[in-house]
């Protein structure tokens with residue numbers, strides 16, 4: 285997918301997240317996570333495509349509150365979980381406004397993609413992330429590979445929309461995820477990927493009780 289968004293060695297390559305977003309709109313990459321982008325700088329839930337009766341917002345900051353709670357009113361601790369509520373329309377008014385709204389829906393998503401396109405994104409293997417843990421999370425270093433695979437398959441595979449770019453350890457890939465969830469080869473041409481560069485705090489926290497049982 286690098287070619288259409290980031291022509292190598294071209295002065296035309298996007299230099300900022302905003303330029304990258306503009307390139308995505310031009311090239312028809314209008315889906316990101318559960319959000320559908322419009323070339324008129326609108327955003328809505330993917331499942332609300334074609335729906336006329338939506339609650340309209342004009343301030344990009346409204347995305348912060350929309351993204352905070354799910355349809356049941358529960359706090360969304362993971363913004364890339366597939367539980368974004370429906371029923372809203374955000375008219376961001378400009379590319380700048382759309383970029384800001386996306387930062388609330390999917391923090392750092394455009395910046396990570398830009399780094400990946402430039403070839404400067406360095407994913408951290410899970411073992412390196414665990415080795416960095418201290419205090420109450422140091423215990424996660426006892427997590428076995430088979431336990432890690434099960435945990436990742438559940439938390440990252442079913443509970444998150446990001447593409448996992450990291451391995452368990454160098455050369456030891458995350459086999460509990462399908463190939464399309466850990467590589468951008470053949471990524472759908474109408475979608476903007478959400479990338480995961482290293483295990484997040486929620487995954488580390490979920491690993492703790494499992495690793496504790498290995499003492």
Ligand code: SF4
Pocket residue numbers: 364439440443444445446447448480481482483484485486487
């Ligand atoms: S580690 Fe990455 S892919 Fe897994 S749940 Fe956290 S953010 Fe999502």
